[in-house]
Amino acid sequence: MADLKPIYHAAVSKEAAEMALEHLESKWSHQYSIVLRSWRNKWLNLSVYFKYPEYVRKAIYTTNAIEAVHGVVDQIIARVATAPSRCTV
Structure with missing residues (x-):
């Protein structure tokens, strides 16, 4: 999914990545609910990347x-x- 890229590639901060994740959820949650729930549940660990x-x-x-x-x-x-x-x- 190309919409994942802005979360980890283009985002310049954790806050920008969170906004990109929210956009991804609003666009794809009906089709990929399990995947997006996993991202959200593991966000604390994933967001360490932005440090x-x-x-x-x-x-x-x-x-x-x-x-x-x-x-x-x-x-x-x-x-x-x-x-x-x-x-x-």
Whole structure:
């Protein structure tokens, strides 16, 4: 959901992120009520992210994207017997 991005990516403060979360809830709560309830219930833990400076927050969400790419590469390696390592892919 592209509407999640403003919460952790574009928001410059915890308050801005909370407003983005409220917008997300108003738009999607009828379709994704369980997911949004989970976000709301865990907001105290999730919002700790905004205590870090912007450059650290960027490293956190960029690192997760890189790890996701590595996971896909590992899946490809597992399927293709001719690629024994990440380097050969």
